[in-house]
């Protein structure tokens with residue numbers, strides 16, 4: 184709703200729809216009514232628009248988009264109505280003015296903001312464009328380059344920057360509403376023509392054409408199949424090249440394209456999925472709403488390898504005092520040097536911002552080899568390499584040294600949390616925190632609940648994720664948890680495709696065209712082939728513990744490809760050794776080039792194993808890789824390892840480079856249609872009966888039999904879910 188009130192000569196319209204004053208149909212109607220009332224009242228000389236509870240508005244009500252009467256479209260005429268008012272209208276911006284909220288403010292004749300307010304046009308991030316004439320007004324106000332930057336990235340900008348850009352007229356430290364009313368009184372009677380943005384000419388650039396050409400290249404490069412940035416660009420270009428009314432018509436046409444692309448729905452699914460995963464629940468009945476986190480006043484990180492260094496950097500950035508521990512001085516000094524380098528780089532990125540990094544002060548970051556210094560920490564993150572015996576030894580030590588109640592986290596990508604916890608006297612305080620590399624950059628934190636993990640421990644780990652500006656997703660304990668477990672069949676299919684006749688660059692191309700930043704082979708070269716090799720040796724799948732006489736391409740009666748092991752045996756670990764599935768300019772190089780050596784190696788391998796080579800088309804590559812990953816997702820849901828498909832989607836988008844505009848793997852499956860996914864899996868499984876990853880999961884079959892219900896209803900088909908969460 185919007186509340187209308189009149190005090191002296193200034194009428195106040197307050198947008199009111201908690202928690203973020205989203206512009207629902209009711210709010211828009213009330214806003215329109217308020218404007219008309221103010222217009223009709225001769226004692227009203229000016230209008231002030233503000234939001235309830237210290238927030239202007241987060242824009243159109245995204246939840247309403249999927250309702251039959253989509254109401255976002257009604258906003259443009261209301262913004263025009265504001266602008267055409269004969270009485271000055273002032274926007275008082277507190278908290279956020281985003282999307283349609285900022286478009287309302289752009290319709291106003293004056294904008295005044297609190298200095299802590301944030302503004303932006305984030306429609307691009309939900310697959311849309313600022314379709315209430317925002318693409319036409321903003322460039323007229325702040326110029327094409329700045330408007331293009333805001334509209335194609337969706338970034339939020341602080342009030343101080345908005346003032347510099349001329350987006351707001353004034354910023355205030357005290358009461359914004361009172362300041363806005365003062366301003367409204369001051370401008371009564373002043374001419375409004377120059378304040379109407381639709382009448383303003385676009386600020387010209389000497390080289391507008393060249394600027395736009397280069398900007399388009401940049402936008403396209405970054406978008407990789409995501410349509411909205413390019414269409415946002417086209418709308419701003421229309422503002423630069425056409426009169427206002429024609430630009431508005433173009434904006435509408437482009438919006439229609441986006442609305443029918445399917446990407447808006449996918450990105451909005453991703454938006455709500457990210458919020459849904461915060462509401463975790465455990466089988467005991469404990470949940471996000473009942474369990475309180477423990478405060479983390481001081482933390483520790485054990486192990487300063489690649490992961491530990493990133494985790495330390497993340498904690499320092501979150502301003503958490505920290506002890507960083509290594510097993511000996513040599514490793515400690517190496518780790519300290521690397522951490523300092525990372526922190527210097529982060530500090531440089533933050534230069535000029537409000538926050539600074541305090542990492543030279545030993546009270547905030549203390550490097551040590553002395554376990555005794557962990558006595559008073561509230562939380563420890565163990566980040567040594569993936570070895571069960573080593574992890575158990577460390578956890579045994581931690582449970583003796585750390586104070587009662589301290590949370591003990593293990594950074595592992597696959598190992599059994601319960602087994603690690605069994606080495607302690609406090610398994611309720613043990614939890615898995617699976618960070619993704621580089622840990623100070625990647626947003627995902629998989630939080631693994633063991634059998635005994637307490638609700639307080641989960642709440643504290645979720646709170647930690649938030650403090651680190653990460654997305655925490657609570658999952659159950661199984662080999663590989665959610666992300667890596669779904670990744671195994673995907674990578675396995677990619678390697679099988681090589682055996683059958685494809686090449687790394689062909690497989691990668693298909694998946695990169697789909698929208699992944701890196702295909703499976705480029706990804707594997709980046710992560711290091713030795714990581715998986717070590718794990719397979721530990722599992723007895725290769726190496727000295729493999730029983731003699733084991734068939735080269737079979738393990739436990741199932742198809743197995745020794746290709747990655749053979750590469751490792753040749754010292755081809757990927758980028759770090761300059762050779763892997765590709766060749767690189769040098770060890771540590773980043774530019775992957777197809778490698779003739781690998782091609783002839785593959786030919787030789789196929790000959791040795793009498794594999795008949797065939798041409799494999801793009802469709803088969805895509806379907807075998809993606810559908811096997813999705814199939815595993817259904818098994819995970821059925822086993823209760825994750826509470827819903829949106830958890831899997833959030834994990835894949837934030838940890839595995841799944842293109843966000845495709846909504847995550849499970850959402851993608853829902854758009855492909857479950858009957859089609861099932862039929863394809865059945866077909867491939869018949870051809871490859873020795874590959875369990877292609878055998879359709881019982882849950883997928885059940886959903887198809889139930890008539891392909893919408894994704895929101897999937898979990899209701901799991902009647903007797905044995906939750907492992």
Ligand SMILES: CC(C)(COP(=O)(O)OP(=O)(O)OC[C@H]1O[C@@H](n2cnc3c(N)ncnc32)[C@H](O)[C@@H]1OP(=O)(O)O)[C@@H](O)C(=O)NCCC(=O)NCCSC(=O)C[C@@H](O)CCCCCCCCCCCCC(=O)O
Pocket residue numbers: 202203205241242243244245246248249253254255256257258279281282283284286305306309311312313314315317438442447448455458459
């Ligand atoms: C505002 C935030 C920065 C706040 O962040 P914070 O971390 O503090 O809190 P949360 O993110 O947890 O949010 C709290 C709570 O509020 C919900 N929420 C937030 N924003 C909205 C919103 N705009 N609408 C509805 N609900 C919202 C959020 O979900 C949380 O609740 P939950 O129960 O889930 O916990 C941050 O929230 C944020 O960034 N919000 C999004 C801001 C945004 O993207 N704004 C742009 C909105 S789009 C818009 O304004 C469009 C206009 O340009 C008009 C265009 C006209 C044409 C439109 C055509 C309509 C048809 C569309 C069809 C789409 C596809 C289809 O269905 O087919």
